[in-house]
Amino acid sequence: MSDRLASDAADVNSLRARLARSGGTRLPCLRIPEEAALSAGDEVRLVLDGHQRHAEVTSDSTGLLVRGAYDDRRRMREATDADGAGDGGANRLVEWAREHDREPGDAVDLDEVDPGYLYGLRVPGDRAVYTVTKRPDEGLRDIAESLYDT
Template sequence: MVERVTSEGVRTVDTVLERYGSTNRPQLRVTDSDAVPVGEVVRLAVDDAEYRTRVAEDASGSAVLRGAFESPRLARTPGEGENHLRAWLHALDLDYGRTIHLDVVTSDYKYGVRAPGERATYAATEAPDDGLASIARDLDG
């Protein structure tokens, strides 16, 4: 049986919903960049689904999340796959400048997003050991 954790039992970092790019796409700017591994692809729970996102860095040096995709490869090449984070944010219909919560489920490995005032439950996924993670990155390559 998969162990589950709630948003009340994990560290929560705030993000700010912003626009980026010439087409004003949404992004989440992480208020504590040390909470996420910039440049890495991590798991991201959105509602009851789990996706992959690449933690990017914007021009100011802040960590940002710009998508949630079906695979690590799609997270690295976001123009090729459906962006589930964008769809989720659109469905929330929040104004830009609002806070979205980022829950640290497993540091440097798995995170979850939730709307202000909402609670969430996540599958407590352990990060693979370094050797297995390296093999997975090579295969995904």
């Protein structure tokens, strides 16, 4: 069963974030604010225009960031394994930034819907409604990861 939660609901913590450049590329990435409940290596769901995507939190000398958002975990890992240069599928974060005319340096709102698991990204001033799904069972996730690593 899933619930719906608006970005302006009391249970949603909205953080001001910024888009930045991803390494030496001109592609936008998401700079995570310090107050977010995240660490490097975390895998999260990132909602872009109502669609849940998979993203990995990484870090650089400036702090935490998300370099891309992908349709599923396999595509996310393929892109991460190739430092974002692989053919792991479309980087939905880059697409979202282009569709909303957002460039590196521009502000965005990062909504903590389920801290540590589910986040939403939106243009400041816009309102979004998120479908809140149950977190995956940790035991099943461990089994899936062991199969992926073999």
